[in-house]
Amino acid sequence: MNAAVLPARLARGRLLGTGGLGNNAPAPKLNLVLGHPGTCPAEPTLTICIFDDSGSMLGGADSTGERYTEAGIVFDRISRSCRCDREKAAILHMNRPTSADRAPLALNRRARSDFAGALTVPTDGDGASTMGATLEKALQIARAHPSHRTALLCFSDFELTDTPARLAADLAAFPGDVHAVVMRSEPPQELLNQEAITITRIAAGAAPGAVARALFHTLTIHRPGAAANARNRTSS
Ligand SMILES: [Zn+2]
Numbered sequence: 001m002n003a004a005v006l007p008a009r010l011a012r013g014r015l016l017g018t019g020g021l022g023n024n025a026p027a028p029k030l031n032l033v034l035g036h037p038g039t040c041p042a043e044p045t046l047t048i049c050i051f052d053d054s055g056s057m058l059g060g061a062d063s064t065g066e067r068y069t070e071a072g073i074v075f076d077r078i079s080r081s082c083r084c085d086r087e088k089a090a091i092l093h094m095n096r097p098t099s100a101d102r103a104p105l106a107l108n109r110r111a112r113s114d115f116a117g118a119l120t121v122p123t124d125g126d127g128a129s130t131m132g133a134t135l136e137k138a139l140q141i142a143r144a145h146p147s148h149r150t151a152l153l154c155f156s157d158f159e160l161t162d163t164p165a166r167l168a169a170d171l172a173a174f175p176g177d178v179h180a181v182v183m184r185s186e187p188p189q190e191l192l193n194q195e196a197i198t199i200t201r202i203a204a205g206a207a208p209g210a211v212a213r214a215l216f217h218t219l220t221i222h223r224p225g226a227a228a229n230a231r232n233r234t235s236s
Helices: 002-015 055-061 067-081 109-118 132-143 164-172 210-219 227-235
Strands: 045-051 087-093 102-106 149-156 177-183 197-202
Touching: 045 132, 045 210, 067 109, 067 210, 087 109, 087 132, 102 109, 132 149, 132 164, 149 210, 164 177, 164 197, 177 210, 197 210
Parallel strands: 045 087, 045 149, 149 177, 177 197
Antiparallel strands: 087 102
16 A cells, blocks of 8 residues: 555645745745644654765765755754654664764754754765665664554665665665665665555655654644645545
8 A cells, every 4th residue: 555655745845835935945944845743642752763874975965955954944944843842752873973963852842942953954964875774773662662653764865775675675674664765866666566565755855844844744744734734644
């Protein structure tokens, strides 16, 4: 069933622009239309984000150069709408641990500055094009939170040194919703073959908002009444 959703998701990835923003719109004033964030879930949730900071990403796959700006806007939006301590998020950068990684923190107002400091290219990152070790860390975090409904979101061009079939299988086996956001490149066939993985492709030159909407979708996937959930139900 998920396989049938893929083409729509891919198309949606390309269509995730916001009207009225010219190419020269200043980044800090991105006017992103994200929809309703919904309400706090009754059960504890955990979203783990993996960011690829390898040379191919910094050199062009993040075609708008604004992925962290957009991610910051989304984290801020959700954290301001959260009234509980049950929604957690963690941020991991590839490949080895960095100062911009964050263990699971409650995604509410108190952690806003913590998340803001994590949504950047780490100054001490190794820039490796390898996801495997970071995925293993995400798995450990998920296993340490067995009572949480978990989602994993990976931002990468998937031009990686990992064995493609192995990486795709490991992603698909992750205990929770898995969303691969493929920036610039065509999604690897090994990824497309895994029905358990939701894929959004963000093409080169995509209008501002594509990264934000992909992140918003996953951060609100367990929030009742969220716009992303409503869209999901009607399209699948
Ligand atoms: Zn909440």
